[in-house]
Amino acid sequence: MSGVTRRDFLKMSAVAAAGFTLSHLGFDLTPIRAYAAELRRDLRIKDAKETPTICCYCSVGCGILVATDAKGKVINAEGDPDHPISEGALCAKGASSYQIAVNENRLTKVRYRAPYSDTWKEVSWDWALDKIARNIKKSRDKSFTEKNADGKVVNRTNGIASVGSAAMDNEECWLYQKMLRALGLVYIEHQARI
Amino acid sequence: MADKSFFIDTTKCTACRGCQIACKQWNMNPATKTTQRGSHQNPEDLSFVTYKLVRFSEFEENGKPVWYFFADQCRHCLTPPCKIVAELHSVSAISQDATTGAVLYDPKVKVGEKDFKAIREACPWDIPRWDDKTQGMAKCTMCVDRVKEGLLPACVKTCPTGAMNFGDRDAMLAMAKGRLEQVKEKHPKADLLNHEYVRTIFLVVDEPRKYHTFAVAKPETVIAALHESNVLVGS
Numbered sequence: 001m002s003g004v005t006r007r008d009f010l011k012m013s014a015v016a017a018a019g020f021t022l023s024h025l026g027f028d029l030t031p032i033r034a035y036a037a038e039l040r041r042d043l044r045i046k047d048a049k050e051t052p053t054i055c056c057y058c059s060v061g062c063g064i065l066v067a068t069d070a071k072g073k074v075i076n077a078e079g080d081p082d083h084p085i086s087e088g089a090l091c092a093k094g095a096s097s098y099q100i101a102v103n104e105n106r107l108t109k110v111r112y113r114a115p116y117s118d119t120w121k122e123v124s125w126d127w128a129l130d131k132i133a134r135n136i137k138k139s140r141d142k143s144f145t146e147k148n149a150d151g152k153v154v155n156r157t158n159g160i161a162s163v164g165s166a167a168m169d170n171e172e173c174w175l176y177q178k179m180l181r182a183l184g185l186v187y188i189e190h191q192a193r194i
Numbered sequence: 195m196a197d198k199s200f201f202i203d204t205t206k207c208t209a210c211r212g213c214q215i216a217c218k219q220w221n222m223n224p225a226t227k228t229t230q231r232g233s234h235q236n237p238e239d240l241s242f243v244t245y246k247l248v249r250f251s252e253f254e255e256n257g258k259p260v261w262y263f264f265a266d267q268c269r270h271c272l273t274p275p276c277k278i279v280a281e282l283h284s285v286s287a288i289s290q291d292a293t294t295g296a297v298l299y300d301p302k303v304k305v306g307e308k309d310f311k312a313i314r315e316a317c318p319w320d321i322p323r324w325d326d327k328t329q330g331m332a333k334c335t336m337c338v339d340r341v342k343e344g345l346l347p348a349c350v351k352t353c354p355t356g357a358m359n360f361g362d363r364d365a366m367l368a369m370a371k372g373r374l375e376q377v378k379e380k381h382p383k384a385d386l387l388n389h390e391y392v393r394t395i396f397l398v399v400d401e402p403r404k405y406h407t408f409a410v411a412k413p414e415t416v417i418a419a420l421h422e423s424n425v426l427v428g429s
Contacts, residue, residue, distance in 0.1 A: 091354055099219075
């Protein structure tokens with residue numbers, strides 16, 4: 001019994017007891033009892049519509065199949081086996097992409113925390129977009145540099161920086177970059193490089 | 195449909211935890227609230243809502259850092275001790291699928307705390323979990339609903355490195371043994387864990403307990419005895 005822990009010993013006893021009791025009572029454990037719930041249940045994506053898409057996270061660009069029910073609700077998302085890059089595989093972030101659509105913790109309304117305040121308040125999209133536009137205008141007017149110390153035309157806005165976003169797709173990035181450059185931003189960074 | 199098995203090659207695992215998340219999402223299990231414990235392992239343990247967990251083992255050996263990953267889950271035993279002990283306790287929550295060999299818990303069946311403790315204690319790999327609110331038991335289902343439709347289990351489907359494999363038992367055993375031969379050239383301690391008794395075959399390159407306390411059932415006689423006892427009972 002050397003090297004046998006208490007747990008192992010208990011297991012041995014349980015096993016010995018099982019063999020003894022059951023064989024003496026004549027129980028037959030070999031036939032299968034009722035099928036468990038999993039076996040009776042239909043595959044829940046059986047009649048779902050499958051839509052191929054690309055993972056929104058990193059630049060690998062894995063393929064995802066999104067399953068939606070008759071009402072268009074997302075019911076599953078998993079790797080697309082026909083995708084040439086990922087061949088059905090997904091990492092932890094890609095595998096959780098279902099939650100982009102379905103998650104009770106997801107914010108559905110715009111929230112605003114005023115400077116020096118410690119509480120959030122719900123605001124409308126109109127209010128928030130207007131506020132952002134005003135703040136951008138204010139900072140840009142204040143920090144816009146038309147010419148540098150050598151008198152060369154630079155037209156840059158040093159008072160604003162942009163950080164993000166890994167969740168943007170190629171076309172969104174193009175539009176975003178165009179907008180930032182038009183404003184004169186030079187501090188344009190992506191979180192993957194920070 | 196034939197007897198099925200998993201082959202988990204820990205040498206290929208990068209601990210991305212895709213399997214863990216794919217399992218959560220397919221089974222529609224909620225997240226677990228966790229705290230910072232100084233380890234990348236998250237959550238801390240398997241639970242009623244966490245069937246698959248990548249265990250992280252970090253230590254120093256001969257002045258060098260060692261970091262092992264162990265994608266823990268139910269072993270779907272050929273002869274499940276949990277089922278035998280459950281029946282001894284008149285608990286009808288556990289069944290075994292005749293075709294795939296999947297060991298299945300019905301989470302809707304109420305199990306008393308004492309009975310559950312006996313069932314958990316019977317598992318050499320410490321897999322069964324219980325919810326004190328619903329009094330039901332839950333663990334890995336082998337995604338038997340997917341498997342019977344010809345799909346791979348969610349964890350295997352998502353694995354980007356080929357660490358998680360699933361298929362007919364013969365094929366998986368052949369794959370495991372073939373890979374073991376390759377790995378042994380570089381890692382003489384490499385081994386397959388309890389592969390004769392379980393349907394989830396792990397390949398490790400070091401002592402199993404360095405990966406996880408319950409990585410391997412020891413002594414092997416425990417399960418061997420169980421195997422014999424069932425043969426005896428069945429005769």
